[in-house]
Amino acid sequence: MFIVYDDGFLTEVTFFNKKNKICNLNARFCVQYAMTANKEKHLLQKIRNGNTQAFSELVDAYKNLVYTLASRMLGNREEAEEVSQDTFIKIFKSLSHFKGDSKFSTWIYRITYNTCLDRIKQNKRQNTFVDIDHVKDVSFVTMNNALDKMILEERRELIKKSLNSLPAKDAGLLTLFYFEEQSLAEMEKTLNIPDRTIKVQLFRARKKLATVLEKNLEKEILQNYG
Amino acid sequence: MDNNEERELKKFVDKIMNESVLESPSSNFTDHIMSQITEPTLNDATQYKPLIPKSVLIVLFSGLVGMIWYLATDNSLVNESWFGNGQIELFFERILDWPQMLSPSKTTVYAVLFFGLLFLIQIPWLKRYFDNTWMLR
Numbered sequence: 001m002f003i004v005y006d007d008g009f010l011t012e013v014t015f016f017n018k019k020n021k022i023c024n025l026n027a028r029f030c031v032q033y034a035m036t037a038n039k040e041k042h043l044l045q046k047i048r049n050g051n052t053q054a055f056s057e058l059v060d061a062y063k064n065l066v067y068t069l070a071s072r073m074l075g076n077r078e079e080a081e082e083v084s085q086d087t088f089i090k091i092f093k094s095l096s097h098f099k100g101d102s103k104f105s106t107w108i109y110r111i112t113y114n115t116c117l118d119r120i121k122q123n124k125r126q127n128t129f130v131d132i133d134h135v136k137d138v139s140f141v142t143m144n145n146a147l148d149k150m151i152l153e154e155r156r157e158l159i160k161k162s163l164n165s166l167p168a169k170d171a172g173l174l175t176l177f178y179f180e181e182q183s184l185a186e187m188e189k190t191l192n193i194p195d196r197t198i199k200v201q202l203f204r205a206r207k208k209l210a211t212v213l214e215k216n217l218e219k220e221i222l223q224n225y226g
Numbered sequence: 227m228d229n230n231e232e233r234e235l236k237k238f239v240d241k242i243m244n245e246s247v248l249e250s251p252s253s254n255f256t257d258h259i260m261s262q263i264t265e266p267t268l269n270d271a272t273q274y275k276p277l278i279p280k281s282v283l284i285v286l287f288s289g290l291v292g293m294i295w296y297l298a299t300d301n302s303l304v305n306e307s308w309f310g311n312g313q314i315e316l317f318f319e320r321i322l323d324w325p326q327m328l329s330p331s332k333t334t335v336y337a338v339l340f341f342g343l344l345f346l347i348q349i350p351w352l353k354r355y356f357d358n359t360w361m362l363r
Contacts, residue, residue, distance in 0.1 A: 052260075052263055052264055053260070055259075055260070055263060056256050056259075056260050059255075059256045059259055059260070060256055063250070063251055063255055063256065064248045064249065064250045064251075065248065067249055067250060067251040067255075068248045068249045071249050080251075081251050081252060081255070084251055084255070085255070085258060085259055085262070088259045089259065089262055089263065092263055140234050140235070140237075140238045143238070144238065144241075147242075152245075155245060156245060156246065156247055159242055159245055159246045160246065160247075160249075163246065174239070174243065178243045203232070203235075206235050206236065206239045207235065209239055209242070210235060210238065210239065213242065
């Protein structure tokens, strides 16, 4: 089975087979928000030529991705909306600097990620600390079973809550990793960090997510059945 | 954490991230951005811009300084000090007496006066014109 989707400049075909099951998360997003490479190029040209209204199409295509990343990093709806708007205005202003070295989506993610970090620095918010030393004891089988028993909506809500309560950088890293189809090369361009460091940071972020999720799951179970 | 556990962790997180959905901002998100983007271009139209650009002013100013310099310098001044009484008088004499050096004809004088008159007439006329245009807004 394969799904054809397009996110940005490249039209890609992702194969799914038993051995190498590539996460279809981004594919799902992009089928919904598809914009062909040619259309995007054409749109960018239009905006550069002074057609401001064409920018709204670009905003519509990327607003959910930008907003989701901001919301997970900042953990707050209102702030995320504000930062997303700032991000798009920044994108509009610096559109002439985009040379096409990376995918357009990667460029957008980088601006979003940096704008979020700036906002966090501005607020001087204390980073949430997640203790990851006891992750050894986490039983993924038990957690999987518990999650499987929940209704889809409940499960999504729990995952959202857990992602929002992660430290901003970890939440951003995890979200970007799946937006970028798990490509470390694209991540390198987005974050400007060597891929080895990203790998280590990703591993820690995963651990933190598992820990937070386990805590939230326990709370949920206690509330419902305790 | 050994490799096996690491793989399990990755599998688990992959599954979780697969289940997560994209969030969407408020419904008027795009309109809000577009209004912010188009706003500055409206302001540009009424923004104050000096009538004479800076570069022209610089050229005019340096021209004026150059002219004063040209009128004031004379071979007789070169070897003497600038601050003697006689020298300063000579300096102003040279600068203020330049029209005499030109010895204009009567026609030129009338032309210059007529030009000045027309220039002055424009002031009330332009004032009324601008008053009317801006008052209507």
